[in-house]
Amino acid sequence: MTKSSQFLQILAAESEGLVNVDVHIEKEALRKLTQEFYNVYLSDLTSADATAWNKIREEVIMEMLQNHMLPLGARWTREWLKEVEEDFVCAICAARLEERVEVAPYQAKGQEKGEVPRVLAISQGRGDNKRDWIHMVMVNKRGRFINHEQLFQLGLDDTATAMQVYIAKFKPDVVVVGGFTPATLRLQFFVRKAIDAVYKARLSTIDGDTDLTEEERQESLDAAEIKTIYVHDDVARLFQNSKRATTEFGELALVARYCLGLARYAQSPLCEFASLGQDLTAITYDASQKLVSIHTIFSSMLLLILVPVARSQELSF
Amino acid sequence: MPAETLAQDFIAGVKQNFLDDPPAGPEAFAETYVDPSSAFIDADSVIAGAKAILINEISKEPYLRKEIRRTFRTFGVVSVRPTEKGLQVIDELHAYYVRQDSCQNVHPLLTLSRHSLGFQIPTRQADRKNDQVIPISPNFSG
Numbered sequence: 138m139t140k141s142s143q144f145l146q147i148l149a150a151e152s153e154g155l156v157n158v159d160v161h162i163e164k165e166a167l168r169k170l171t172q173e174f175y176n177v178y179l180s181d182l183t184s185a186d187a188t189a190w191n192k193i194r195e196e197v198i199m200e201m202l203q204n205h206m207l208p209l210g211a212r213w214t215r216e217w218l219k220e221v222e223e224d225f226v227c228a229i230c231a232a233r234l235e236e237r238v239e240v241a242p243y244q245a246k247g248q249e250k251g252e253v254p255r256v257l258a259i260s261q262g263r264g265d266n267k268r269d270w271i272h273m274v275m276v277n278k279r280g281r282f283i284n285h286e287q288l289f290q291l292g293l294d295d296t297a298t299a300m301q302v303y304i305a306k307f308k309p310d311v312v313v314v315g316g317f318t319p320a321t322l323r324l325q326f327f328v329r330k331a332i333d334a335v336y337k338a339r340l341s342t343i344d345g346d347t348d349l350t351e352e353e354r355q356e357s358l359d360a361a362e363i364k365t366i367y368v369h370d371d372v373a374r375l376f377q378n379s380k381r382a383t384t385e386f387g388e389l390a391l392v393a394r395y396c397l398g399l400a401r402y403a404q405s406p407l408c409e410f411a412s413l414g415q416d417l418t419a420i421t422y423d424a425s426q427k428l429v430s431i432h433t434i435f436s437s438m439l440l441l442i443l444v445p446v447a448r449s450q451e452l453s454f
Numbered sequence: 455m456p457a458e459t460l461a462q463d464f465i466a467g468v469k470q471n472f473l474d475d476p477p478a479g480p481e482a483f484a485e486t487y488v489d490p491s492s493a494f495i496d497a498d499s500v501i502a503g504a505k506a507i508l509i510n511e512i513s514k515e516p517y518l519r520k521e522i523r524r525t526f527r528t529f530g531v532v533s534v535r536p537t538e539k540g541l542q543v544i545d546e547l548h549a550y551y552v553r554q555d556s557c558q559n560v561h562p563l564l565t566l567s568r569h570s571l572g573f574q575i576p577t578r579q580a581d582r583k584n585d586q587v588i589p590i591s592p593n594f595s596g
Contacts, residue, residue: 147534150550155540159533166529177463180472186479193480193501197508205513210526217527 142226142425144218149428160211160218167202174198226429233422238407243366245310247359253278254310256403257303258396259328264320266291271324273300274389274396275307280404282386283307285393291327300331304363305338312365315373315399325365332363371420372409373398381412461517 150156162170178198179191242253256276262269271291275283286303288296304312312332314325339361343354376382376398377391386394402409410417418431459471476483484497484504494500512518536544544550 144532146550147532150534150540150544155537155543155550157535157537159535160526160530161533162526162529163531166525170525173464173467177467177469178460178473180475182475187475189479189481190475193505197505197512200505201509201513205509206518206522209513209519210522210530213523214526214530217523218532 140225142222142428145222145226145425145428148215148219160214161207162210167207171198171202174202223429223433226423226425227433230422230426234410234417237369237422238410240406242405243311243368243403245364246362247356248310253280253404255308256311256313256400257307257309258313258315258400258403259324260315260392260396260399261291261320261324262317262392262395264316264318264324266320266323270390270392271296271300272390272393272396273303274393274400275309276397276400276404280401280408282397285389285396287390287393291323297327297331297334300328301334301338304331304335308360309363311403312363313368313396313399313403314365315367315370315395325367328365332365336361336363366403368399368403369406370395370399370402372402372406372413375413375416375419376401376409379416457511457515457518460512461515461521465517465521 147156147158151158161167175195175198178194180187180194241251243256244250244252245254248254255278258274258276259271261271267290271288273286273288275285277283284307286299288299290296312328314321314328316324340358343349343357343361349357373395377395382394382397386397389397398409413420463470480501481497484500487500488494488496494503
């Protein structure tokens, strides 16, 4: 039980009045415990007086256990289990957070490790093709917002051409696709098609250029290859509504701000997490996280995130 | 016997200190302490008073308390019984519900995936009469 959040859940159910919880020791263990007390406390004499004294000693032991020690043990066990399981949940959350932040920027083909890519983030929000616009946000290597464009309806030839032109113009190293519903998959297929078209066009240009050396040719081919990826979007979802986003990018639509969050997350998950500040605990790291108080979780994460926070303040990220 | 001595023997699991019974039986011995001017007006009240002092001393002995905590850690169980409200509220779709077959005996509860949300409120009427008993220590089968 100590390596789970089971007891926290039981306590939660108890506080909602759904269950009655009782912590005790099994009958056999209690019998053994009582017997051990008798063995050391009762005298071995068999006279009538000794038997009478032993009876009183038995009563003392029984009463001591029933009225004092067992309730004390039960209270202590409840607290102990709660503490141990809270620590367990905190450790899981801290480990998940560490997993999420201890990540280098996305490494596009042909780039060096740690090199920050140019990112194009595309989203259609809820993905309702008749109502929602497709937002595209371009972010440069320094994490600065470069351009925002919005297109209408997937599947139209005009939209596809506009997207191809946009990708060819800004030459992103990677495209991040995101959204709030499974309809995002449709967007991903659409974007993939557009990227393939751009890639084919570039390929024919490279093939036609006879002046290129083999090495330059390979570099050009690597640069022409663009991947579409998904990233964890929980940080971007918080970012789109944050005060920071509204003051800095107030003129952008909500989904465009979401795109910006996605792009920045692909570039540096660490900095994005760090700039969340207090909202750090609003992200779900584990299903049982809600059973532990925010302060407990936060204090366990504080050390992990303190240094990056300080750094992000310096960089005014 | 002082509480510390009792604790020493209890922890050692061997009787090392032996008691000397008073020269008379409890009733007769208590009579010698009867004092009509105090609260101890008869032998029974003297015995009750003496027992209260003993219980108080033994239950405050730190080493014994430690042993009790150890016993709870090893042999403790948490028993969960749904209240009337719980029986109505917790159905198959509730977060606190776990499938019936995951609880054939008490062991699987320990091996449940962390995300499968905990303990089980039995759904069948027959099962509902029983407590759900979960051992605290994985080595103890309950």
